[in-house]
Amino acid sequence: MRLSRRALAAVPEAARPRLGPAGLRTGLVHLGIGAFHRAHQAVYTEDAGDPAFGVCGVTMRSMAAAELLGPQDHLYSVLERDGEHASIRVIGVLTEVVGPETGIIRIADPAVRVITMTVTEPGYRHDPATGRLRASDPEVAADLAGRPPLTAVGRLVAGLRARRAADAGPVTVMSCDNLVGGGRLLAGLVAEHCRLGREEDLLAWIGSNVAFPSSMVDRIVPAATAADRAAASRLLGVADRAALATEPFRQWVIEDSFAAGRPPWEQAGAVVVGDVAPYETMKLRLLNGVHSLLGHLGVLAGLGTVDEAVARPDLAEVARRYLEYDAAPTVGPPPGVDLAAYRVRLLSRLANPALRHPLAQIAADGTHKLPQRLLPVIRARLARGAEPRWAALGVAAWMRCVSAGHADDGAPLPVTDPAAERLRMPQAPPAQVVDRLLGLLGRDLPDSGELRALLVDWLARLAADGALATVRAAVCEQPRP
Template sequence: MAARGGDVMSTPAPAPRLSLGTLDAVEAGHRPRVDPRALGVGVVHLGIGAFHRAHQAVYTEDAVAAAGGDWGICGVTQRSRSVVEQLGPQDGLYTVLAHDAGGSSARVVGAVRELLFAGEEPGRLRALIAAPTTRLVTLTVTEKGYRHDPATGRLRRADPDVAADLDGWSTARPPRTVVGQLVAGLAARRAADAGPVTLLSCDNLPANGAVLRGLVGDFCAALPDGDGLREWIAASVRFPSSMVDRIVPATTPADRDQVQRLLGLRDEGVVVTEPFRQWVVEDDFAAGRPAWERAGAVLTADVAPYEAMKLRLLNGSHSTLAYLGLLAGHEHVADAVADDGIAALVDRLMAHDVVPTLAVPDGFDVARYRQDLLDRFANPALHHRTLQIAMDGSQKLPQRLLGTISDALAAGREPRAACLGVAAWMRYVSTGRSEAGVALPVDDPLAARLGEVTAGAGSPAAVVDALLGLPEVFGTDLPADARFRALVEEALEVLTRDGVAGAVRESVAS
């Protein structure tokens, strides 16, 4: 088997599993920064996927190592038992494997002290949120996990699971949506008089704290006895915003084999990432927090400028790379960036379309940040799949590209590169195939609706009309803007006629 860096290595023989019982066999340089056995739980985290384990959990362990505190994490998985099955036999331990062109580094993280599958233990989840020892509930549930309309930020009460949670409130049916679970836990906390708590969203949503506050309020407003709960939440719960940044591709068997060679132990919970990490957090907490600033996080009164830069520069570029790359047949982000035309288009997107819309914090070198992003995208060791980034596009476009487009049009500029990114998404969801005819699965909560509205669209103009008719994605203002419609239609026509190479060439030259 080919290892990273080109060396040929065989698959290692079976080894003991990573756990507290085998941790002493791990070399000191790879061990957790704190003793996991001595760490009490103070954080409940919803959505314990790879990103959380590579990002917030690492910051939290480093903060405890620097300043102490019982800030161990109970990780809650929402959709399946897979993370519980990976980490349960390992006592919550797992390895963070960081790759760059210069090599790899590995560290075992011990911040996750308990695990819970919400689908099997809803009562335990509610009790944990209500426990006085829980002072912080954090979330990485992806954009679609909020069950909201990205264009309006409001709770989708017509969503079948949201409606079932509301209908089941009086019959004590356990809620299945994230917002329903949070409200149930907060109601139990209020009944137990367990004190204030903070709910911290770490997902890629603009003003994610305010969005979460609004969704919790919308859910309470739909309950027959929700007024009292809503008043208690307003007085006792904080919803700070945050901005997170670390690229975390899917783990491969080769990554697990590499960790086994490094540690001498088998780890089924390996997460893969890059050396870079960033976290900006609004410093508004009701019941304390870990000393994340001691771990390198930025605690600030205003996350918005950092958030806009990251969502529009990194995430907007990432989505544009993903859709153009998929159509052109590039499996990984690094392959797409190696395509000179796509790289030039992304550079133009950042410099011409995005940067003029930003309120850059004083002293922040945005030109350096742009170049760093291109360098990070080009990291050949990450193997970040374009198809992974392309998931859930209907939920991502508003904050990643549409905000940039709206602001640019309002300033009298033509955001051609950003509109090509939107057109590439339209081409991807309406055809489901690359230029070479390879099938591309559309993994999106609106996949059926996207297929339905584009089924009879026989021209680029018809595809644009069909998709701009989805207010849950595009709202109502942008579709009514003739300039936006013309730019997207032109981009999709060129993309359809001349392919990715022709479309990026024309966009960069314009």
């Protein structure tokens, strides 16, 4: 029997939805109904318990999610794993999953008061170095020329345009992606899209009726596997083709700036604050930064998952040194947060063997991820006259991955990045690779002779000796005090 409303009677009572379908109404539209949203914000929204905030999920690239969830009455399970321990629950907060055209109509519904987004960093189609919309991007240009929008910002603007025309009232738009100042960034991209499209009246309406709070999200949600779905089905007693696997840890910090009400997320454990920035900085530089460091070194070494990387003593030691010596000194801890304990728990989370988070997924889209994660650490360390040794190793490992196009054993490494064609330099010497790629990450970075020398040295070592030997030698060269 496949999971559905009728099949819930066969599901253990403790695993049934906490927000049932009776009385559930759509009050929230989510753009990008992927695994992360369903295992994170949707769980918080269900636990908040307000039936006026059922979630309409909007697909962005294909209708696969709708085809998967529709036959299950939009029910799915979240399997939490930590080592040998596992628990499961069914989430029932989704009211429907629709395509982008219908999503635009839903945004114009007066009952909808919140719009959230998880479209990944590249999905915003902006220049990470400037925060500006890439107007020269062919898809952005086509949206601005008047075709039915295909980009995330174009579809959001179309939805807000329809909402204004329907006189549907104020609404809040919240990015839930790993972006610095996501609310400000998204507000700026929307404003720029309106200006380029000569929609000044719409921009004025948005300025008076739309709030753009920032948020920080944290939960490791790898792509679900057949083994995950099989485990979920065993625990549920029914088949769930949309099951997700994740870790027990979750965190959501939300800026308290809403235009028309919101679910009581704080009742579900979210932290609502006046300023998200300290939490955002901590998470991006520590968790996401060490993720990128291990991701690129791991794929070069031919490893498959992040727990395999953390299980290597030398890689684990480099991760600890990055966190302690490079990242932590650049972070002002949020109120009540013990950074030392945060670092220890972080590495424990990455070592969770039940998740098997693919390194290739972590290492994708470096031109968008590194400017948010490793480069702020590098800039802060250089500004203090300190050497960003381990953060630079992460950047050099990225340069090696994308320029060479193969792992240390010669296996090909497909490059998943919006700038992939500009990154391949298989025969170029280290200095040439650094000179070309450094400017793609930040326009100010090529001016730092110290950073350039550090990157050239790391890249030469990685090319000559491979990731594991380079890390092993580096750890021996500078023993921990």
